[in-house]
Amino acid sequence: xxxxxxxxxxxTPFTGTGELAEGVLAEHVKHGVDAGPGGVFAACxxxxxxxxxxxxxxxxxxxxxxxxxxxAPVFAGAGGPLPLARRYAAIAxxxxxxxxxxxPPYLVGSPPDGLVDYVEQVASASDLPLIVYQRNNAVFTPExxxxxxxxxxxxxxxxxxxxxxxxxRIVLAVRGAVHKPFQFFxxxxxxxxTVPAYRGIGVELYSSAVFCFAPQISxxxxxxxxxxxxxxxxxxxxxxFRPLVELRDSVPGYAVSLVKAGVRLRGLEVGSVRAPxxxxxxxxxxxxxxxxxxxxxLL
Numbered sequence: 540x541x542x543x544x545x546x547x548x549x550x551t552p553f554t555g556t557g558e559l560a561e562g563v564l565a566e567h568v569k570h571g572v573d574a575g576p577g578g579v580f581a582a583c584x585x586x587x588x589x590x591x592x593x594x595x596x597x598x599x600x601x602x603x604x605x606x607x608x609x610x611a612p613v614f615a616g617a618g619g620p621l622p623l624a625r626r627y628a629a630i631a632x633x634x635x636x637x638x639x640x641x642x643p644p645y646l647v648g649s650p651p652d653g654l655v656d657y658v659e660q661v662a663s664a665s666d667l668p669l670i671v672y673q674r675n676n677a678v679f680t681p682e683x684x685x686x687x688x689x690x691x692x693x694x695x696x697x698x699x700x701x702x703x704x705x706x707x708r709i710v711l712a713v714r715g716a717v718h719k720p721f722q723f724f725x726x727x728x729x730x731x732x733t734v735p736a737y738r739g740i741g742v743e744l745y746s747s748a749v750f751c752f753a754p755q756i757s758x759x760x761x762x763x764x765x766x767x768x769x770x771x772x773x774x775x776x777x778x779x780f781r782p783l784v785e786l787r788d789s790v791p792g793y794a795v796s797l798v799k800a801g802v803r804l805r806g807l808e809v810g811s812v813r814a815p816x817x818x819x820x821x822x823x824x825x826x827x828x829x830x831x832x833x834x835x836x837l838l
Contacts, residue, residue: 540612540637540668540694541720544577545761547611547750548585550799551599552809559595561602563809567751567802568606574754577744579607583616583640585748585798590813593626600634614670618642621657625664632665639669640697643677651683658687668692672726674699681712688717697724698742701733707740714741728794729787731760731780735772738764748794749783749834752801756834779834786826792816793823800824801831 549571552563568579581603582588582596591599600615607613615636617627621644628639643649644657654677662669669692673679678700679687687693696713698706710723725737725745734745750757756779763771787793796812800819803809804827811818819827 542578545747546578547571547576548580551586564602565606568603572610578612580614588616597630597634604635612637614638614640616640619645624661628664632667639667642672643675651680655683655686662692668694670695672697681708684709685712685716688713695722697726699726710741729784748798751798752805782830
């Protein structure tokens with residue numbers, strides 16, 4: 540399975556009393572799928588994987604699979620403590636997902652050998668294709684990335700660190716030693732800001748949180764990037780994405796809660812984020828609204 544296009548990471552809606560809002564999730568996913576993403580990544584970082592217990596997680600994945608209706612591949616997040624990560628991978632397969640995005644293990648600093656073992660044990664819990672996500676405490680060397688990439692079901696490597704020198708070394712090492720279809724992903728928050736840089740080292744796929752609340756902006760930027768319209772790319776970066784990133788960086792956790800606020804601003808009541816994240820302040824919501832309006836003007 541080879542992914543292409545803009546990758547959609549839906550939020551996970553909650554009711555006013557904090558329960559999973561399955562109907563709203565289905566509407567959110569259907570709306571996104573109608574816009575034409577290359578893949579749907581449910582219950583991942585933007586979808587508050589960290590805040591879901593296993594029963595909720597299964598419901599999120601099932602709803603996403605049903606709402607997508609085969610129009611795009613569905614990947615589900617997994618991660619955390621090894622027994623739970625294996626459990627999530629098995630649940631994802633049972634719920635009908637097409638693949639797994641493996642987030643970092645919980646809290647601990649991990650040596651490269653331990654990370655490879657972690658990937659191998661989670662991969663063995665299901666038959667699904669698996670994408671490894673490097674970020675936070677999960678940092679691979681080129682050698683350990685090759686070992687992980689050579690595992691039978693591992694099909695991709697996603698980077699959320701932003702160290703381009705290290706990532707270039709990983710790309711070169713994996714491409715020289717892995718002889719199967721394999722893809723690399725830019726997984727930094729608001730990845731569009733670094734798309735030109737990552738494309739320069741051969742990493743063309745990326746996560747688009749903006750797709751959740753303004754797919755037309757996300758798709759227009761992707762079109763400008765893939766057609767080589769540098770002027771339009773720079774206009775989007777300077778007038779939309781840079782202000783969005785500056786607002787995102789003002790409060791820890793806004794990489795998720797601003798996205799959810801953006802979905803609410805666009806008319807879908809997806810509820811609040813779960814603690815320890817916080818919803819944006821009214822002032823920041825107004826600023827987000829202005830940023831979105833500017834992005835839509837650029838179209």
